[in-house]
Amino acid sequence: MRSILITGCSSGIGYDAALGLRESGWRVFATCRQEEDCARLRSAGLESFRLDYADTDSIGAALDEALSRTGGTLGAVFNNGAFACPGAVEDLPTDALRAIFETNLFGYHDLTRRAIPVMRAQGFGRIVNCSSVLGLVPMRWRGAYVATKFAMEGLTDVLRLEMADTPVRVVLIEPGPVTSKIRANSIPHFERWIDWKASARAEEYRGLLHRLYDAKGPDRFELPASAVTAKLLRALESANPAPRYFVTTPTYLMNAARRLLPGRALDRLLRMG
Numbered sequence: 001m002r003s004i005l006i007t008g009c010s011s012g013i014g015y016d017a018a019l020g021l022r023e024s025g026w027r028v029f030a031t032c033r034q035e036e037d038c039a040r041l042r043s044a045g046l047e048s049f050r051l052d053y054a055d056t057d058s059i060g061a062a063l064d065e066a067l068s069r070t071g072g073t074l075g076a077v078f079n080n081g082a083f084a085c086p087g088a089v090e091d092l093p094t095d096a097l098r099a100i101f102e103t104n105l106f107g108y109h110d111l112t113r114r115a116i117p118v119m120r121a122q123g124f125g126r127i128v129n130c131s132s133v134l135g136l137v138p139m140r141w142r143g144a145y146v147a148t149k150f151a152m153e154g155l156t157d158v159l160r161l162e163m164a165d166t167p168v169r170v171v172l173i174e175p176g177p178v179t180s181k182i183r184a185n186s187i188p189h190f191e192r193w194i195d196w197k198a199s200a201r202a203e204e205y206r207g208l209l210h211r212l213y214d215a216k217g218p219d220r221f222e223l224p225a226s227a228v229t230a231k232l233l234r235a236l237e238s239a240n241p242a243p244r245y246f247v248t249t250p251t252y253l254m255n256a257a258r259r260l261l262p263g264r265a266l267d268r269l270l271r272m273g
Contacts, residue, residue, distance in 0.1 A: 001075040001124050003027040005066050007051055008081025010037035012180030016225035017232055018046055024233060029066045053081055053107020063114050076126040076236055077115045079108040084186040087194035088201050089143035096193035097144055104148035125168040128235050129156050133176040133251040137258050137270060141208055160243060171235040176248030177222040221249045
């Protein structure tokens, strides 16, 4: 039963999770959106094949491939793959929101629904969804990503309640700033969807462009992706996993702030960031 299908393994959290879980004795199926990334992972000794959340056929094919390799069982799914599309909400075309929801939410839901019957039948299973501190609190310029993570938080919470009478456990991982390529990977989506020069906020965008395009050192509280892998292992191997596992100091702080501060005070705090 110590087998897991992980999405978004080309870099960052997914890549570290694939390596870390393999070292911990798990049989890892490390999926990527692009076949060339899968080939790179296979050359590193990982079992890797394609899964693109925006391609329904690839989701079914990936799960079928994992099951064919294990004889029909799968211990866990770690829904991790996601992307961001920076920009002010007023400048986001609705089609941009549709595109990001297809990957960051609908794909998670599709894979999860396919995996649950397998886990019911075998009498064990873990569904672990990678959320974010931005699934707990909002941040300016991150509207599209925040919307998907808030939606995933709600959907996952409901699923956890509904699966309580089954052998399937449902868990959220809540990273804050973690070393990854999400900023760089968001640039093509920004360039595709956001006409910032025509925006009423064109001058404000200049600061966003600096943060988006200019390489910089790690954030003050940034942790390596291995910090997420450590919490993932706890979520997978605990007999009674917690509903949520926080990663990084800002995530703990923002979770407390959203519970303790009045709405206006929380808004002031978040505007400072």
